[in-house]
Amino acid sequence: MKIAVCLKQVPDTVDLQLDPETNTLLREGVQAVLNPLDAFPLEAGLRLRERTGGTVTAFSMGPPMAVQVLRKAVAMGVDDGVLLSDRAFAGADTWATSLALARALAKFGPFDLILCGKQAVDGDTAQVGPGIAAHLGLPQATYVTGIEVLEAKCLRLQRLFESGTAVLQAACPILLTVLKQANEPRLPNLAGRRRSLAFRPKTVTAADLELAPEEVGLAGSPTRVVHVASPERRRGHLRIEGEPAACSRQLREQLAAWGFAE
């Protein structure tokens, strides 16, 4: 099975801060990491390859430093990586991003299976995966928690909803967005680390993908960010500290004050 997995590099959310004036992300000194939700489709791809054979190729679009997430993927076991990097891509919204990724996937494909995370933790749109499927004219299944290979290129999928799960059968080629419930990602391995340190990605530009200037970056983006604001904080938390007996008394009183019966 020929599998592709799409990865995004995002700022580490551990100590994220917003500029109080502009409400934009303060990126200075913030580590860049693999979008945590992309580790699950990556692991899903590697497990499918272990069962069915074939290859896994990782794709990422971003500045040259985004090669780091491809290196991590190589250390975990992917066979190859493609980096879409071009100043012309800057400012791309989900439409322009998914178009560029779709072109790259077509150029290096065709793939039997394209795997994406549910969403990136910096943009939170959950649109790029479905966008790629639309640009490629492929069927898609989102919120996938289970992938089973039934026979050659036929899959049984499990999708998770708030009210339950759905099981469906689908034929390849298909694009899936995979949830964190699907698996527990492996740690990179030593031999993979050796390969990753020597790894050079295939780098492609807008021109390589035959994308016109009006199709990429800001020009190719039908949406604009007009305002960014922090959401109103609706939930708080109460921390109770001290000796256990006093803590439990305080907790009991607080629960009673909130209207929970004893």
Add this chain to the structure above:
Amino acid sequence: MLVMGEELAGQGKYLADESRRSGYADALVLPRSTAEVCAAVRVAIARDWPITVSGARTGIAAGAVPEGGMLLSLERMNRICGLRKLDGGRLAVRCQAGVSLKELQSSLRRCKFSDESSWEQSSRELLSQLRESPCFFPPDPTETGASLGGVVACNASGAHTFRYGPARPYVQGLSVVLADGELLELERGQARADADGHFFRQRADGRRERGRVPRLSPPSTKNAAGYCSGPGVDLIDLFIGSEGTLGVIVEVEVGLLPQPGCASANLIFLPSEGAALDLTESLRSRRDELKLEAIEYFDAGSLRFLRTLRRDLGATSGVPECLPAAAECAIYLDVGAEDDELPGIVESLCRAVAAAGGNPELCWSAHEEDERERLRCFRHALPEAVNQRIAMIRRDHPGVTKLGTDMAVPDAQLRAVVALYREKLAEAGLEYLIFGHVGDNHLHVNILPETPEQYERGKRLYLEFARRVVEMGGSPAAEHGIGKLKREFLELLAGAGGVAEMRQLKRFLDPGNRLGRGTLFA
């Protein structure tokens, strides 16, 4: 702040430490400054109270557990006081004794100190040097909640002691309040005992008294048993590792090292214990070349224990699902190197692992912070699970405690000591696991007694191991200290004559036996 009488009843946490032993006190004092410590010592003298010094109570030899008198907790002395440039250009940081290791490490990482606005100008000017070339404090005891005073008083070690040594060589300066309430300022290199071990103390009133440091030569291994000894000892070293018995350490100045550019944590799975010992010996001879900071061992029993933990608790166990089913044992390696050195190091590691019978495709190699955090959780899951298991056993048998050894031997004795452990434990029919600092030949044997009878058998074995380790030229108390729980090991190591010399030094500095009563000596 002074807490006495009935108010003390609500302060039970101060009376126990991680040894789970609990004591009693007549008064609890929580000073904020050196002057307050001096005053507290004078109060204790006036009331004829012994004084037990306490930091973050993370010790596991009950050194901070009081046996009456004054409990002097330094937890509120938590200011980082400033930076200084040492001869040779290295930076040193001065802290009050109650600063936690975690606080110091994270402040150094961020190059930001909560008290820096109150620092002297010369200190603040060094902040830019620190930002340009980040530095760290190498000692890494597992419990990062430990206080700096405790780290120094116990000469703490950790996994990285393999590369960087224990806390001792990093201590550049100490402020110590002595048992008579006088403040002593010490700086490394300023005062040494002479070739016979003699030194002088000049008192504030002008009197000059002659003391003597113990003469015995300590083992060449890691060791945390008793006072630093030998001719020409730097007097600052007497207080490092003295476990609160010679003075109250109120401020410490520690030297820093340049932070390596990148860190790599690796778990190497191997087919046999022999393969693990082979790999350990081949790697430690290349410590500098491969920039190895730690070599740790997980034996077959440890991996079994971790697999069970994973099966019972799933992902919350901290044990990754990808733990290979076939692995017999594992070696953990920390590497601290510069970016351009890493490809060569990883290449060498792959070859060494393959030569030892391991498969590099199945070994974990964590470089990014989130990956290393997962490995850290994995490593810590084991001792925590052992403690939980013991807690379960204690429900039925409250007299049973953990029997975890803390013994190191010289390099040449590693295989002999492992063979000794295996033979004796199999003979005794006890459940156990072995893990720890194999790079320093310092393995922790954890015996898991299920009954009081097994516990007694385990204790006898523990003592036998200690005797044999001393015969091998090792230390029976390599990092956790003697405290109140392992006093018999001090005599085992130092002999009756050695202990008498240590007592003589103790009497010289603390004639009333006021400090740390019950620690080191009965």
